[in-house]
Amino acid sequence: MTEPNPDLLPEGLEDRLPREAAATTRVMRAIQDVMHGHGYDRVLPPMIEFERSLAARMDGINQRRMFRFVDPASLRMMGLRSDHTPQIGRIAGTRLAGAARPLRLCYAGQVLTIKGDALDPARERLQCGAELIGADNVAAASEVVAIAIEALQAAGAQGVSVDFTLPDLVDTLAAKAFPLAADQIEAVRRELDTKDAGGLVDAGGAAYVPLLYATGDFDAAIAKLAAIDAGGALASRIAALRAIAAALGGAARLTLDPSERHGFEYQSWLGFTLYADGVRGALGRGGTYRIAGSGAREQGGEVATGFSLYPDALIGLVAGEEAAPDCVFLPLGHDRDVAARLRSIGWRTVAALSEADTAEALGCSHVLEGDEPVKR
């Protein structure tokens, strides 16, 4: 076997160089500042923990995507986190089990997976998000969606849109309005996923066909959903969606895809996906759910509402637009107090270390002359 080139990084792993790293810092701070402003307290779980602890709370999340290794100290398997939400659930259910509810927590950091996905080969991604623990009502959902939108906008996203879904829609209709045999439910779900009206009818789900048309622009789609005569089975869901949309008050473009379930395997009554102009694929998703695993306050786990953002694509976009910041070159023998004063009012400074250093070579826009930065 030839020696690998020590200069190469493994597939799917990258260095962020200054321009992208600056955009990363700015975007992550902007998102965190919005969550903080709405009363969400950051928690910082470790990058690694026992695989079982992560897996016990990864209901619906693919554990096989985690990097795993033996801990030389405990000889147990550890996992490198691939998602923050099981860790937040663990914290809420253990050390913060006694904290008042609703409990607002947020997080920001890296997650790693052994494989990227079709849209994105990256194996290390940034993830940040907020979890509202102990509440999953309309007010909770309205708050969480609004914060997700505001966070993306604060980070520089343009044309944010939110696509709502009702993850338990088929279960609700099958139980209350359009009965299905147990073995038909999965078939109906599958045909809804592929948007195949003929297939739906063949699967015994003719009553579900109108759902295929209740998609797209929110106002039109919710009207179509409301027109489906399901004997009132959907009334509370429709009222809830309308209340959330009204609370958002035009902050983002809204769409509805009521039977979409991809990525919402562990959500309860509400799910949503976040998009922005110029960004391929989703920037994040969220919804209502129950916290899996031990430490839950109620049978089936404590209720919660939250979102996760994956801002890397947005960072790539805003990094390209970012102008290099102004920067003052400090010649040899400059007045250090003047330089400190400039930094204290927001200037960046770059000091000469020898006669060879010049403002031009070091990319400085200004040069300190006496007490003042002068444009080159």
Next chain:
Amino acid sequence: MTEPNPDLLPEGLEDRLPREAAATTRVMRAIQDVMHGHGYDRVLPPMIEFERSLAARMDGINQRRMFRFVDPASLRMMGLRSDHTPQIGRIAGTRLAGAARPLRLCYAGQVLTIKGDALDPARERLQCGAELIGADNVAAASEVVAIAIEALQAAGAQGVSVDFTLPDLVDTLAAKAFPLAADQIEAVRRELDTKDAGGLVDAGGAAYVPLLYATGDFDAAIAKLAAIDAGGALASRIAALRAIAAALGGAARLTLDPSERHGFEYQSWLGFTLYADGVRGALGRGGTYRIAGSGAREQGGEVATGFSLYPDALIGLVAGEEAAPDCVFLPLGHDRDVAARLRSIGWRTVAALSEADTAEALGCSHVLEGDEPVKR
């Protein structure tokens, strides 16, 4: 084997809960803002990379402290980073090999080791620092030490002190002033480490005994060092140390321990350790060095000067002093525009989600009444 409790974290790994996480965010931002202000560009290397890439640049750093595992994609060994500096060296020597020198880079993030140390059992620590690549002169050292001090002070450290050392002191003296046989050099170093005058004499290093007394308060110690008649072999080092101390202009308490080498295995002519009041052990260290591994510009590696801070102990200290921030409770039906305006001027808000929510239960210091936050 009994199943481990999924609520437990492995030894040496911890969650940071809201108070400590808030202090972490504040400290890390303050340190980064100082480095940024002085023209250091952040780079973000990945958490994991090929073990060989990290090891190739870990001259003097213990590779066996890294968590290692097989990458399922490449089937090669990967390592979880235990130190940022080899990664910064790699970036400087590869993708930024063509960037102008001196090149100012900085970093901030987690590092993990399979074992903690005697002073600190933590296996995950925060590390941040700055590297000035392509310069190791007095001006470079003065800048780097000054920024390290300023960063710690901005993060809330009180009574910062800097302990200087001359890592190649014995080599310099042995080559130029007080000759030692090859097999004596290590013995002399060892006796200097243990501060054992008798042992030094026995090891054939009688001429080195005065070094044991040239320690402590900087001005007194440097005078003692200067009094050692080494035929001028130390003159340039002494002049350099005095120039750095003068440039710092009283920003921190300075001490000298010229033969200290623990932790400076890969430094060249200068090393320094950073301390602060109330913090057990060092908060960081730095010095001049040559970047190991490939991609170096000159034979033996490109010169550089830098520091690394490990701010966890400082975070623990300032977290204890931190007051809970003011926070406004927003009753049901509050004016959203008023709440947004309050957040825009720095208030934190916590919105009621049901009649059950109260300002008291949610720990809010204020309640929104009409347009104004009113103290509870």
